[in-house]
Amino acid sequence: MDAFDAIPDPVVIDILNKVRDVKTLIRCRSVSKRFNSLATESDSLLLQLDQIGESDSEIDSPITSFLRSLFKSIHGFFSRPAEPNQIIPRTPVQILAGFDRIRNLEVELHGGDVKLQKGAAVKWKAEFGESLKSCVIVAFRSATVNDPSAIDGDDAETVSEFVSGLKTRVVWTISALIAASTRHYQMRDLVKEHREMKRLTVRDGDGEGTVVMDAAGMKEYRETEARGDEKGSRERTVVPSVRMSMRHAPSLKLKSGIRLEAATLVVVRPSGVASDSGDDAELATGAFGDCMYGEAVTALLKRRRNLLEMNSF
Known part of the structure; x- marks a missing residue:
């Protein structure tokens, strides 16, 4: 033998x-x-x-x-x-x-969905149940190695610069939410088929975005499907009305020596879910770990918070 x-x-x-x-x-x-x-x-x-x-x-x-x-x-x-x-x-x-x-399944896709101008980057992590529970987004227009001899300038913005930057930040946010809702919808059959699964993680190979569903979220999704709630004809999960907590810096110098231009942090939750700065910090710091994005989160959490509402789409 x-x-x-x-x-x-x-x-x-x-x-x-x-x-x-x-x-x-x-x-x-x-x-x-x-x-x-x-x-x-x-x-x-x-x-x-x-x-x-x-x-x-x-x-x-x-x-x-x-x-x-x-x-x-x-x-x-x-x-x-x-x-x-x-x-x-x-x-x-x-x-x-x-x-x-299957108890724990990780699905890795070929590449990211959010298409930005050259040099820009976005990273996001979204948690779903029946629908979106939360999403943390970090983005910037460009990243450079900081010159130690350079003198830091004033990063104050004019009104026109703020408005122009706000449009860009909203586009980044919407693009990330569409990508997240598409991936959530594409995993619907897996969630329904594998009822013993406790955690599902969907990410792309280049590390752009991550969708997470835990056991409670998948149970909620299956119960909704079992009720036969009307979904309509679509190719992604509908994003509910959300409340966005947005922070940004025209120029952000990290302790690692990297400077990010137009750095942005957005914490998204469904409307009606109460949150404060402490809740934002707990959710955001746990999303990306100790990488450059995590360092950017820590720095951006010290910036002023702007609250925005967005209708379902």
Whole structure:
């Protein structure tokens, strides 16, 4: 008997959980009958996608065409080319068919959705249940290494500069919210299919945005779907009326020696959810960790807060 056959199933499953990558686990299923059964017992998975497929029944529309342009075709899930009659899974649900014990799933997409001018960057993290619960957005127009010999100037803005900058910040915010609501909607079938899942995280490979759903959020979403609430025909989750807590700095010098131009921090919550500066700080500082964006959050939280309301869209 092969020595590997003597390893107990729980130990093999624990090893496969460390692998996590769905592409590798699918290939493992071809090794033997034992691997075929044990690979699907993994409860912590990473699914890397270049594209999220749509069903053949969907009718093309400008929005659908736009969504399709966000992702490239899924490739590389199998070690050899598909046979002419072989059907390659196109949606996350089809790819994860047979994986019935998923508790923690991370979905990594090919790239970001928010298209900005050259040099600009945006990073966001959104939490969802049935709808948006919160979103933290950090963005800037450009980043440069600060010259230690340079004299810091006054970063006060004129009224016209403030108005022009406000328009840009609102565009950044709306773009991030649309990207987040699109990803949330595209994961709807996964949430409904895998009822034992406790946490779902959707992010892109370049680290632009992250959507998070915890166990309570997914339960809320499933209950809403079970009631058959009217959703209408759309390709993303509707963003509810929200209250935005916005802070910005025309020029922001970080302790790391980086200077950010037009740095912006936006904390978004549904209207009617009470919040103060302390709530903003707790939510924002926990969104990005200790990276440059986290440092920018800490600095921007010291700036004056502007409150804005936005209707559902």
